[in-house]
Amino acid sequence: MSSSKTEPETNYQTLLQTHPDFIIDEKKGLCFGKVPLQSLTDHYGSPVWVINADILTSRFQKLSKAFLQNKMDISIHYAVKANDHLAILDLLAKEGAGVDIVSLGELKRALKVNINPRKICFSGVGKREEELKAAIQLEIGQINVESREELHLISKIAMDTGKKAAICLRINPDVDARTHHKITTGLAENKFGIAYEQALQVYKEASQLDNILPLGFDVHIGSQISSVEPYKKAFLKMAKLVKQARKEGLEVSVLDCGGGFGISYYDEKESDPYALANLMQGIFSSLNIRICIEPGRWLVGPAGILISKVVRRKNNGPEAPPFIILDAAMNDLLRPAMYDAWHGILPIQAEIYKRPLEKQNIDGPICESSDIFARQRLLPQLRENDEIAILDAGAYGHVMSSSYNARPQALQLMIKDKRLFVIKPRQTFESLWNNETIPNG
Ligand SMILES: Cc1ncc(COP(=O)(O)O)c(C=O)c1O
Known part of the structure; x- marks a missing residue:
């Protein structure tokens, strides 16, 4: 599926059926491997990567079992x-x-x-x-x-x-x-x-x-x-x-x-x-x-997500789908820009799911037309400060991140035994230029 053009119509309910590690709880909102994602950005900021070690381990065990059998x-x-x-x-x-x-x-x-x-x-x-x-x-x-x-x-x-x-x-x-x-x-x-x-x-x-x-x-x-x-x-x-x-x-x-x-x-x-x-x-x-x-991908891809916040909802006319500008960008997750890759997107807060469905363009804030996450994606209406999870981002996600546009690389979290661990802090601004020198004269 291409994200550079209009996408084939998809349904987030189908996504939930094909991704049983995600459930939407009426009160807690989107949960990943039974862990609610709702308050994560309050503690850790946004965007943030989450790797679920329990899912990764069970995928490895399933793979080895198939061959050992x-x-x-x-x-x-x-x-x-x-x-x-x-x-x-x-x-x-x-x-x-x-x-x-x-x-x-x-x-x-x-x-x-x-x-x-x-x-x-x-x-x-x-x-x-x-x-x-x-x-x-x-x-x-x-x-x-x-x-x-x-x-x-x-x-x-x-x-x-x-x-x-x-x-x-x-x-x-x-x-x-x-x-x-x-x-x-x-x-x-x-x-x-x-x-x-x-x-x-x-x-x-x-x-x-x-x-x-x-x-x-x-x-x-x-x-x-x-x-x-x-x-x-x-x-x-x-x-x-x-x-x-x-x-x-x-x-x-x-x-x-x-x-x-x-x-x-x-x-x-x-x-x-x-x-x-x-x-x-x-x-x-x-x-x-x-x-x-x-x-590589089979083991770790479904075990990871990228959480991002809506920075702006921007309307370019009553007929056009709104642009939902996230705080995550192609410097974080490059796959859509590089391979036209399609990633599932699910809102996090429970209340978002009560809103009407609407076709929306989901974009990053970088000044590149390829900084796109989805085109005309049918989702409950997204508004400023809403949070979304970009699914299946565990493989070829953070490893391909850069700090393009002087954007510090996002914090990484790991869920292990349903507990949360920071496995890499957010990059500091200072570290963006720490090793740079200005030649004299
Ligand atoms: C030589 C080699 N082995 C293994 C892999 C892993 O591939 P995948 O992540 O699709 O399983 C790659 C990735 O392209 C590769 O180049």
């Missing part, structure tokens, strides 16, 4: 890029997750919460030498190699440091994930991975390098994938590749199936972990191979 040898590597807050990494690590990282910064975050380096896998198309060196010195579980060039650089670094680097080759299967073009990664035209046709040759090369331990292959075809069909196509190709490699006498012990599992932003069906586990089981069980997955 199939008796699969599975490693779950949480994709740190989706939300890299230490509290989230710590929580998932304690549940038994490993991590998928894409930078030295993410590696340091993982180490900060004591994730065992063996449970770290390192993805990314442009890993720098210093990043690879750090990973190799730590002997992390697996580096997902994106090119022949990178393979040889890893081999050289491993030799120089006297280590052996465990690697998987990331393969580009040229499969359309049928998702937004900006989050599609498995087509030949995308920069990611080694072309399927070259995979075997590069794997042979890897097997001949002294300081390389080739574990197998990796594939990640995109994000917010809602059907199993693209996965099926990609996985069948990967299974074929594993068989071909083994036929050539090469050892293959790991198949990393990436992430990309879709969630329900409105009424789409979210990826069913049991369906995915069944699919993988069906295709890979005869291969006797360890399967890795790298989910």
